[in-house]
Amino acid sequence: MMQPLLGNHIQSIMKKSKSKSTLLNSRKNLLSSFLAAFFIVALSHISFAQPTPPKPFGPVPTKNQIRWQQMEYYAFIHLSTNTFTDQEWGYGEDDPKIFNPEKLDARQWARVCKEAGMKGIILTAKHHSGFCLWPSKYTEYSVKNSNWKGGKGDIVKDLAEACKEYGLKLGIYLSPWDRNYAGYGKPEYITYFRNQLTELLTNYGDVFEIWFDGANGGSGYYGGAKETRKIDASTYYDWKNTYQLIRKLQPNIVIWNDGGERADLRWVGTEDGHVGEKNWSLLNATGDVPREMLRHGVENGDSWVPGEVNTSIRPGWFYHEYEDSKVKTLPRLLETYYASFGRNGTLLLNFPVDKRGLIHENDEKAVLELASAVKKAFAVDLAVNKKVTASNTRGNAKEFGPEKAVDGNNETYWATDDNLKTASLTIDFGKPTTFNRFLAQENIALGQRVKAFKVEAKVGNDWKLLDEQTTIGYKRILVFPSVEATQVRFTITDAKASPVISNIGIYNAPQILTAPIISRNKDGAVNIAAADKESEIYYTTNGSEPNNKSTRYKGPIQADGKLNIRTIAVDAKSGASSPEAAEKFDVSHKNWKLLNIADDKSTAAIDGNPNTAWYQPKDQKLPADLVIDLGKEENLTGFKYLPGQGRTNGIISHFQFLVSSDNQNWKLATEGEFSNIKNNPLTQIKQFNVVKARYVKLRATQNTQGNDEAGYGEIDIITQ
Numbered sequence: 219m220m221q222p223l224l225g226n227h228i229q230s231i232m233k234k235s236k237s238k239s240t241l242l243n244s245r246k247n248l249l250s251s252f253l254a255a256f257f258i259v260a261l262s263h264i265s266f267a268q269p270t271p272p273k274p275f276g277p278v279p280t281k282n283q284i285r286w287q288q289m290e291y292y293a294f295i296h297l298s299t300n301t302f303t304d305q306e307w308g309y310g311e312d313d314p315k316i317f318n319p320e321k322l323d324a325r326q327w328a329r330v331c332k333e334a335g336m337k338g339i340i341l342t343a344k345h346h347s348g349f350c351l352w353p354s355k356y357t358e359y360s361v362k363n364s365n366w367k368g369g370k371g372d373i374v375k376d377l378a379e380a381c382k383e384y385g386l387k388l389g390i391y392l393s394p395w396d397r398n399y400a401g402y403g404k405p406e407y408i409t410y411f412r413n414q415l416t417e418l419l420t421n422y423g424d425v426f427e428i429w430f431d432g433a434n435g436g437s438g439y440y441g442g443a444k445e446t447r448k449i450d451a452s453t454y455y456d457w458k459n460t461y462q463l464i465r466k467l468q469p470n471i472v473i474w475n476d477g478g479e480r481a482d483l484r485w486v487g488t489e490d491g492h493v494g495e496k497n498w499s500l501l502n503a504t505g506d507v508p509r510e511m512l513r514h515g516v517e518n519g520d521s522w523v524p525g526e527v528n529t530s531i532r533p534g535w536f537y538h539e540y541e542d543s544k545v546k547t548l549p550r551l552l553e554t555y556y557a558s559f560g561r562n563g564t565l566l567l568n569f570p571v572d573k574r575g576l577i578h579e580n581d582e583k584a585v586l587e588l589a590s591a592v593k594k595a596f597a598v599d600l601a602v603n604k605k606v607t608a609s610n611t612r613g614n615a616k617e618f619g620p621e622k623a624v625d626g627n628n629e630t631y632w633a634t635d636d637n638l639k640t641a642s643l644t645i646d647f648g649k650p651t652t653f654n655r656f657l658a659q660e661n662i663a664l665g666q667r668v669k670a671f672k673v674e675a676k677v678g679n680d681w682k683l684l685d686e687q688t689t690i691g692y693k694r695i696l697v698f699p700s701v702e703a704t705q706v707r708f709t710i711t712d713a714k715a716s717p718v719i720s721n722i723g724i725y726n727a728p729q730i731l732t733a734p735i736i737s738r739n740k741d742g743a744v745n746i747a748a749a750d751k752e753s754e755i756y757y758t759t760n761g762s763e764p765n766n767k768s769t770r771y772k773g774p775i776q777a778d779g780k781l782n783i784r785t786i787a788v789d790a791k792s793g794a795s796s797p798e799a800a801e802k803f804d805v806s807h808k809n810w811k812l813l814n815i816a817d818d819k820s821t822a823a824i825d826g827n828p829n830t831a832w833y834q835p836k837d838q839k840l841p842a843d844l845v846i847d848l849g850k851e852e853n854l855t856g857f858k859y860l861p862g863q864g865r866t867n868g869i870i871s872h873f874q875f876l877v878s879s880d881n882q883n884w885k886l887a888t889e890g891e892f893s894n895i896k897n898n899p900l901t902q903i904k905q906f907n908v909v910k911a912r913y914v915k916l917r918a919t920q921n922t923q924g925n926d927e928a929g930y931g932e933i934d935i936i937t938q
């Protein structure tokens with residue numbers, strides 16, 4: 219049997235003569251110290267070894283993608299000739315002279331974006347119309363031939379400078395579809411496109427993102443040809459070589475592309491402001507990407523292509539005066555906030571800069587309200603530095619302990635031993651604590667790993683399930699009703715690889731106390747909705763001011779006759795209340811019938827819901843009538859008209875209002891115009907001397923576009 223080397227050495231020493239005892243003793247001492255040192259080193263290796271960090275799993279983001287993801291929230295600016303023609307897509311033929319945003323101030327944009335908490339601004343340097351916001355030397359269709367600054371201006375330059383001043387990053391939207399350029403559709407356009415890209419990516423400093431919209435409607439001015447040109451988006455633009463050029467000019471850029479070649483970032487399949495709750499940052503490099511894939515990513519995709527949620531603060535991307543009253547409300551913006559970067563996306567929020575060249579005051583107000591609500595919601599992280607334990611810690615090493623998820627540092631993380639696909643982390647507040655938001659982040663540099671997780675709260679002695687979800691990714695925020703608990707348990711129930719969690723946050727967001735929304739359906743039931751589901755709603759019907767002693771709203775209020783509602787939302791805990799909402803309803807529409815119309819959908823005109831509308835059939839010529847049987851005779855003194863919302867067509871501008879007792883003999887009650895309805899398509903009220911009638915007829919004689927369409931968001935009457 220082979221002796222261990224060290225044993226041989228000891229035996230040979232023992233065999234030495236006694237005369238050599240002194241030497242032997244000193245050798246013995248040496249040996250014991252050697253052995254002691256050996257064991258210490260060995261022991262320290264067993265219990266104090268530093269485990270290696272987890273290995274990346276699957277596709278991982280590039281440094282550019284990580285930097286971009288950390289930006290979380292940035293702005294879009296849509297500005298072009300469209301701003302002056304009231305269009306969403308310019309045809310490419312408008313005279314560049316019409317472009318004259320006299321008060322344009324890129325510093326105002328930057329200030330608003332900075333105050334809103336955004337990290338950058340992407341500008342439509344060229345939209346589909348082909349009009350360029352910088353004086354490109356490759357086209358005459360640009361600011362240089364506009365009336366703005368006598369043709370001496372450069373908006374890309376102005377914005378680049380403003381971004382620098384405000385510490386924001388600059389991004390560029392360059393539409394691949396160009397409806398002005400004569401050579402669009404031919405190979406020469408690709409050279410033109412790359413020349414423009416080179417100008418934009420060379421002359422204005424660092425660009426963090428380039429945006430290539432996939433939209434292509436085919437038709438265009440095309441240098442006067444005025445025809446439809448079809449291209450194959452997957453081959454025409456030769457994206458591979460274009461990408462190479464871009465990366466050479468701007469090595470730190472990320473590329474967004476919605477058509478053709480897969481790029482660094484993906485569209486999320488909607489412009490409505492949300493991405494799927496399940497959101498993988500992965501796609502396959504090739505193959506079709508249907509909407510569902512854009513929305514959720516692809517669990518086992520072979521490439522890292524995270525989603526960016528792009529949406530506008532108004533219905534349109536470009537400015538239209540008629541949308542001044544349509545700016546998204548705080549509750550709606552908050553929904554988008556949680557459904558974008560609360561779901562592993564980023565948020566690209568658009569401002570349609572107005573004709574003056576400014577972010578409109580309504581938009582500024584709305585975005586700053588959002589910023590303030592978000593600031594309040596995430597002001598205090600209740601998890602920071604709380605006592606935390608985990609079911610497993612990688613190699614029992616402090617470096618990967620659960621404390622790293624609540625240390626307020628995103629660079630550190632909690633990790634488990636390899637091959638574990640479930641694990642839990644418990645935070646102990648030490649006392650009952652109220653909260654309603656839970657935030658989790660994976661260290662995405664190591665891949666997106668978590669497939670499913672749940673969050674529970676210890677209420678009294680019981681664990682209560684708060685939410686169960688799927689993916690986490692860069693950041694996931696869960697919103698749930700306030701709960702008071704002593705502990706929170708976060709359990710990963712399934713993962714692709716051992717979890718790596720860089721951050722857990724717990725927050726108690728204050729209620730959103732905006733004025734409640736009051737509506738009444740066709741059957742007369744009045745519904746009151748508060749922005750925050752947790753708020754209590756109080757109302758009066760006798761005209762008195764509502765407070766938290768008024769009637770508490772528990773469900774729809776049924777009433778057939780007139781009803782005067784004044785209401786507020788109240789946070790029961792703090793006692794704070796919302797501004798008041800008030801509505802005066804006339805008789806209910808319960809027994810109303812639309813006559814002479816076969817289309818079932820026509821009730822949208824009288825259903826009490828301003829968001830639904832009915833349009834006369836396409837072949838209907840003006841004048842067009844909408845006849846209502848009120849079910850019984852009423853003493854009429856006026857009527858109300860709300861055009862269909864969210865569309866610019868079918869808005870009635872001139873009318874006659876006729877009344878009848880028998881649906882045979884009609885009498886004109888009033889006629890005239892709905893003033894300024896094109897730019898401000900809200901409810902118009904028309905009054906007249908009292909008249910008895912059971913039948914009413916709204917006759918549309920003209921619309922705002924001078925064609926034959928007539929639409930109705932809502933029709934109502936006013937009785938004595």
Ligand code: FUL
Nearest residue numbers: 306307431432433528535
């Ligand atoms: C769309 C475009 O067609 C819109 O005009 C807008 O630019 C939006 C951001 O992308 O697809």
